[in-house]
Each structure stands twice: as structure tokens, then as C-alpha cells.
Amino acid sequence: MITLPHYLTVSAALFTLGLLGVLTRRNAVNVLMGIELILNSANLNLVAFSRFGPGNLQGQLFAVFVIVIAAAEVAVALAIVLTLYRLRRTPNLDEADFLRG
Amino acid sequence: MNEPLRSLHRFWPEVVLTVGLLLVVLIDTIRARGRDVANWLLTMATLAAAFVLSVRLGAQSSGLFEGMLALDPIGIFFKLILIGSSLLVVGAFRFDGSRELRGLGQGEFYALMLAVTLSNLLMAAANDLAMLYLSLEMVSITSYVMVAYLKGDRLSNEASLKYILFGAVSTGAMLYGLSLLYGMTGSTSLPEIRQVLASGLTDANRLTVPSTSGAPTCTRARPRPSPPSCPWPPRRPGSRSCCGSSSAAWPWRAREPGIWPGPSTGRTC
Structure with a gap:
């Protein structure tokens, strides 16, 4: 039977994988995918807590809002990455080093 | 049904900012010569109206929209500071004489300023984790766009990219913590979370109800010959x-x- 700790374990694994992707990837699109993993790990937590918790729908509603906001955020981020690609002809984050000081 | 209408009467600053924001976007689509001046005047008038309406709210304390927002004196104080700051920025900002800003659409800037002010007002009044997260993200996304306002400038683009990456990661980590807080307390309402946390961790047992899992518990139902x-x-x-x-x-x-x-x-x- 799938219980709350199973969900929490998967969520923690997703969070760790997302953080690993953000810290190790060079391609900006891959970094955004890592960010999505982090946000979805929180979503999984919220839905699992709502399912096994006091029985209210606050967690599930919160997760829906997070999904919507994450979509908007990624749309803005992709537009900025597209501008970066237009200016530098590369999506590589290592080459965005004008602000290095 | 009366609750949203009752709350709307104390939500006028945000309503005025929303209407002003939509009007600025509408005016910006009209290709008339004086649209930039009209947008500046409309933005200043909207912010001034929101400031006056916030002052008229007085020192009352109550919840709005079923407790999603809270109206209290310190919240109104911060609303006044935030609207005043936006007034100063819009009043002091000049597109004339700037090499970088020449040729860029001014209506976008005023619309973004009104949007970030509206989001700030919501954040100052947030009384629920969901509302807090929503308003914070509204401020963040608007700020990302404002940092990338100089489209052809590499520095602006790079600054915006780094800002959005750091901001999104930190928001994700914060959201993970918020989900754990919801799991501990069983509510997203800030007053309820305060009550549960103030009464001690023993009250945070709502998630332990084994009604759905049916898993065996550690609590001994009958005496054992030897302790575990x-x-x-x-x-x-x-x-x-x-x-x-x-x-x-x-x-x-x-x-x-x-x-x-x-x-x-x-x-x-």
C-alpha cells in the first residue's frame, strides 16, 4: 500500500534531482527543467499532505496555483533564454559572463 | 455571497490599481502621438488614487476574502510606503535624454510599475501561504521582466537570466518548506499555523490519522512481556x-x- 512516507520519499528524491540538475547543468533549458523538478516535488508534497492530512483541499488548491505560476515563470525564463541565444548564439550559461566583475 | 462584496469595499486600492493597469495597456495599443504622456498621467493618477484610498481605510483590522488577506494598521502602513515608492519612481523616471531607453515603449514600463505595486500591496496583506506565494511570484515575474527591459543590452539580458535562475531556485526551496509547514500544521492559513505551532508540536498530529493507510501503529495495544x-x-x-x-x-x-x-x-x- 502506498502511504505518506512513500510520497515524501519520492518528493525528496525529486527535490534532490532538481537541485542536482540546477547545480551541474550548463544548458539554460536543462537548468529550467531542474527548477521544474523542484517545484513539482513541492507539489507532490502538498497533494500528499492534503490526501493523508486533515481532509481539506487547501494543499491541492495550493498545488494548482503553483502549477499555474510555474508555467508563467518558465514562459518568462524561456523568453529571456531566447534573447540570450539571439545575442550570443549559445544557450550555455558559462558563456554569460559579462557581469563577472 | 456577501463576504466577497463586503471585502471588496475594503479592497479599493487594489481594484483601482488593476483598472489603471488595464487602461495603460489599452492606451498603449493605440498608436496616437500623445499616448506616452497620457500613460504617465494615468499612472500617476492611479497611484495617487490608490494612496488616498489606502489612507481612507483608516486603522481598522479585519480579514478579507475568507481570511486570504488581512487588513490591519501595519499592513496599511506598508501599503502607503509601497505606493509612495512607486509614485517617486514614476515621477522621477525620465525616458528623454537616455540613450538606452530611446525608442522603447513607455507604456510597458508604466504597466509593469502598476503591476508590481499591485503585487506588493497583495503581499503586504497576505494572510495565507497560497496568497503569500502568489503575490511573491507576481512581484518576482514582474521584476524579471523589468530587469530585462533593455532588450538589446547584453548586461540587462544576462542580469535578468541570473536573477530568474537564482530567484526560481530559492522560490522552489521556499515552496518545499511551505509544503512541509502545511504538512505539519494541516492548514495554509497563517493564523491557524500560528495557533498550531504556539500550542506545541503535540498538536501537529493531524497527519497521523491512519484512516486511509491502515498501517500498523507503534503504540502498544496490549501489554507485552518485555519492552521493545x-x-x-x-x-x-x-x-x-x-x-x-x-x-x-x-x-x-x-x-x-x-x-x-x-x-x-x-x-x-
Whole structure:
């Protein structure tokens, strides 16, 4: 039977994988995918807590809002990455080093 | 049904900012010569109206929209500061004479300023984790766009990219923490979270209800001939749970010991 700790374990694994992707990837699109993993790990937590918790729908509603906001955020981020690609002809984050000081 | 209407009467600053924002976007689509001046005047008038309406709210304290927002004196104080700051920025900002800003659409800037002011007002009044997250993200996304306002400038683009990456990661980590807070307290309402946390962790047991899982619990239902061996964590005196002090901090751990074996391999609960 799938219980709350199973969900929490998967969520923690997703969070760790997302953080690993953000810290190790060079391609900006891959970094955004890592960010999505982090946000979805929180979503999984919220839905699992709502399912096994006091029985209210606050967690599930919160997760829906997070999904919507994450979509908007990624749309803005992709537009900025597209501008970066237009200016530098590369999506590589290592080459965005004008602000290095 | 009366609650949203009743709340709307004390929500006028935000309503005025929303209407002003939509009007600025509409005016910006009209290709008339004086649209930039009209947008500037409309933005200043909207902010001034929101400031006056916030002052007229007075020192009342109440909840709005079923407790999603809170109206109190300190919130109104911060609203006034935020609207005043936006007034100063819009009043002092000049597109004329700037090499970078020449040729860029001014209506976008005024619309973004009104949007970030509206989001700030919502954040100052947020009384729920969902509202807090929504308003914070609205401010963040608007700020990302404003940093990338100089489209052809490499520095602006790079600054915006780094801002959005750092901001999104930190928001994700914060959201993960908020989800754990919801799991501990069983509510997203800030006053309810305060009540649960103030009454101690023993009240954060709502997630331990085994109605759906049906998993065996650690609590002994009948006396055993010998106590279970729990070398770690140490068993508290008088505690009926063989999981010791960890069951208070992580209540569901005590209910399903097979998932959380921990260092105590010889546990027999």
C-alpha cells in the first residue's frame, strides 16, 4: 500500500534531482527543467499532505496555483533564454559572463 | 455571497490599481502621438488614487476574502510606503535624454510599475501561504521582466537570466518548506499555523490519522512481556510509543516504522 512516507520519499528524491540538475547543468533549458523538478516535488508534497492530512483541499488548491505560476515563470525564463541565444548564439550559461566583475 | 462584496469595499486600492493597469495597456495599443504622456498621467493618477484610498481605510483590522488577506494598521502602513515608492519612481523616471531607453515603449514600463505595486500591496496583506506565494511570484515575474527591459543590452539580458535562475531556485526551496509547514500544521492559513505551532508540536498530529493507510501503529495495544528494544532514539520515560522523541517531530514516522527504519535495526515495533 502506498502511504505518506512513500510520497515524501519520492518528493525528496525529486527535490534532490532538481537541485542536482540546477547545480551541474550548463544548458539554460536543462537548468529550467531542474527548477521544474523542484517545484513539482513541492507539489507532490502538498497533494500528499492534503490526501493523508486533515481532509481539506487547501494543499491541492495550493498545488494548482503553483502549477499555474510555474508555467508563467518558465514562459518568462524561456523568453529571456531566447534573447540570450539571439545575442550570443549559445544557450550555455558559462558563456554569460559579462557581469563577472 | 456577501463576504466577497463586503471585502471588496475594503479592497479599493487594489481594484483601482488593476483598472489603471488595464487602461495603460489599452492606451498603449493605440498608436496616437500623445499616448506616452497620457500613460504617465494615468499612472500617476492611479497611484495617487490608490494612496488616498489606502489612507481612507483608516486603522481598522479585519480579514478579507475568507481570511486570504488581512487588513490591519501595519499592513496599511506598508501599503502607503509601497505606493509612495512607486509614485517617486514614476515621477522621477525620465525616458528623454537616455540613450538606452530611446525608442522603447513607455507604456510597458508604466504597466509593469502598476503591476508590481499591485503585487506588493497583495503581499503586504497576505494572510495565507497560497496568497503569500502568489503575490511573491507576481512581484518576482514582474521584476524579471523589468530587469530585462533593455532588450538589446547584453548586461540587462544576462542580469535578468541570473536573477530568474537564482530567484526560481530559492522560490522552489521556499515552496518545499511551505509544503512541509502545511504538512505539519494541516492548514495554509497563517493564523491557524500560528495557533498550531504556539500550542506545541503535540498538536501537529493531524497527519497521523491512519484512516486511509491502515498501517500498523507503534503504540502498544496490549501489554507485552518485555519492552521493545529501541536503542535510538532513546525512549522517553512514560512514553507509550517505542519511537521515542522522534514521533513528536515526525508523527507519521511512529505510525509506519517499516518506511523509516532509522539506525535502530533491532527495533521490534
